[in-house]
Amino acid sequence: MEELSISQWFLGLHPVWQAFIGGSFCWLTTSIGASVVFIRREVSRKFLDTSLGFAAGVMIAASIWSLIEPSMAMAESLGYSFEWVPATSGFLLGALVIRLGDAYLPHLHLGLPQDMAEGIKTKWRRATLLVMAITLHNIPEGLAIGVLFGAAASGIDPTGTATVAAAIVLALGIAMQDLPEGMAVSMPLRGEGVSAARSFNYGQLSGMVTAPSAALGAMAVIAIQPILPYALGFAAGAMIFVVVEELIPTSQREGNTDIATLGTIIGFCVMMVLDVSLG
Template sequence: MIDWFLNAGPITQAFLAGVFTWLCTVAGSAVVFLVKEIDAKFLAAMQGSAAGVMTAATFWSLLSPAISYAESSDSSLPAWFPAAVGFLAGGAFLRLLDVVVPHIHLAEDHGDTDVKKTKLSRTTMLWLAVTIHNFPEGMAVGVAFAAANLGVEGASITSAIALAIGIGLQNIPEGSALSLPLHAEGRSKSRAFNLGQSSALIEIVGAVLGAAAVIVVRPILPYALAFAAGAMIFVVVEELIPESQSGDNTDVATMGFMVGFVIMMILDVALG
C-alpha cells in the first residue's frame, strides 16, 4: 500500500493527502458527540500549535523549495523574485476572498463583513470563514506533492507527507473549534458535526487543483509554492494567532505556537 502511494502520480497523491486532512477534521468535529464544550486553555494551546505548524511548514515545505527551484532554473530573474511575488499574491488572494465572501470569525469580529447587510445566518458565515481559509492548506499539500514529483531540490515525497500530517494534526482542534460552538448556539450535534467536517472538503479540491496546475504549467512552480505559503501565513496572522490570543490564556497559546513550530520542523527535516 505504501509502495503504491509512493509510485502514484502527484494528483492521486494530492487527492489522498487531501482526504487525510479532511478525515482529521472529521475526527475533530466528532468531538461534539462526546463533550458539551472545549476547555478554553486547551483550545488556546491547540490554536497556537496550529499556527506554529503552519508557520514552520510555510518555510521548510514551501518557500525553501521555491527559492531552490528558482536558483537552479535558467531564468534571468533573481532567485528571490518568484518567492516574493508568489508570497504576496497568496496573501492578496486570501484578502480578496475575505472581502468577497461574507463571513465572521469564531472569537472576534475582524470587520470583514457587515452582518447587518447580509441575509446569511451566523452559522453559515462561521462555516464560510473556516472554509475559505482551508483552501490554501489543501493547495499547499497539492503543490508540495507536485514539486516532489518534479524533482525540485528541497522537496520530497516524505516532506510533502510531513506537510499533510502537520496540516491534518492542526485540523483536529479546528474541527472541534467549529462544531462545538455551533452546537452551543443551538444547532443539533449532527448538524454541528456536518458543518464542521464539511468545512475541510475544500482542502481536497485545493490539493488536486494545486497539483494539477503545477504539473500542467511547470514554470509556475516556484510562484505556486510561494503563493501557498503567503496564503497560509495570511491565515495564521489574520485568524489563528488573534483567536488564540483573544482570551486569558495568551502564554499557553504562545507556548503552543512554539511546540507546533518545532513539531513541524522536526517532521519536515527528519522525514524530508
C-alpha cells in the same frame, strides 16, 4: 504476483491522486475534531486557544521549510539571477488573493458576534458563516499540499527538498492542525444548543474543500512547470496571511495569551522537526 504495500501503492499513483488523498486525510482529521461534539457539549476555551496556537505554529513552519525553501531551490535550478524573486512575488500574490477572499466572502471568526461578520453582508446563519471562515483558510492548505506533490513529480529541484516524503509530511502537519479547526466550528455551535449531528456536519464541511484544492494545486503545477517556484511561494503567502489575520488573533482574544503563544512555539517546533527529519 507480489502484493504491493500501501506505501508502494501510494508512490505508484499519479501526483494529482496523491494530492487528493493527502487533502482527504486533512478532511478526515477535521471531521475527527468535529466529532468531539458527540462526547462533549463544550471544551475549555484555554484548550481551544492552545490548539489554535499550535495550528498557527505548524503553518508557519510548513510555510518556511515545505514551501519557501523549495521555491528558492527551484528558482536557482531554473537559472534565476535572484532566487528569491519567485518566492517573494508568489508570497505576496498568495497573501493578496486570500485578502480579497477575506474582504468579499461572508464569514465569521470564532468567538465574535454575528454582527461582526466580514465580507459582503448576507442573511446567512451564524453556523454557515463560521464554516466559511474555516473553509477560507483550508483552501490555501489544500493548495500547499497539491503544489508540493506536483513539485515532487517535476524533478527540477536539485536540492531534493521537494519530494513525495516532504509532501506527505506537509499533509501530516496540516492534518494535525486541522483537528482543532474542526472543533473550532462544531463546539461553539454545540454550546449554543445546535444538535450534535448538525454541529458535527458543519464542522466537517469546513474541511471538505481541502481535497479538491490539493488536486487543483497539483494539476496546475504539473501542467505549467515554470510556475512551480511561484506556486510554492503563493501557497506560503496564503497560509501566513491566515495565521496572522485569524489563527493568532483568535487564539489570544479571550486572554489566554501565554498558553496560546506556547502552543504556537510547540506547533512550530513539531512541524520543523517533522519536516527536517522526515521530509
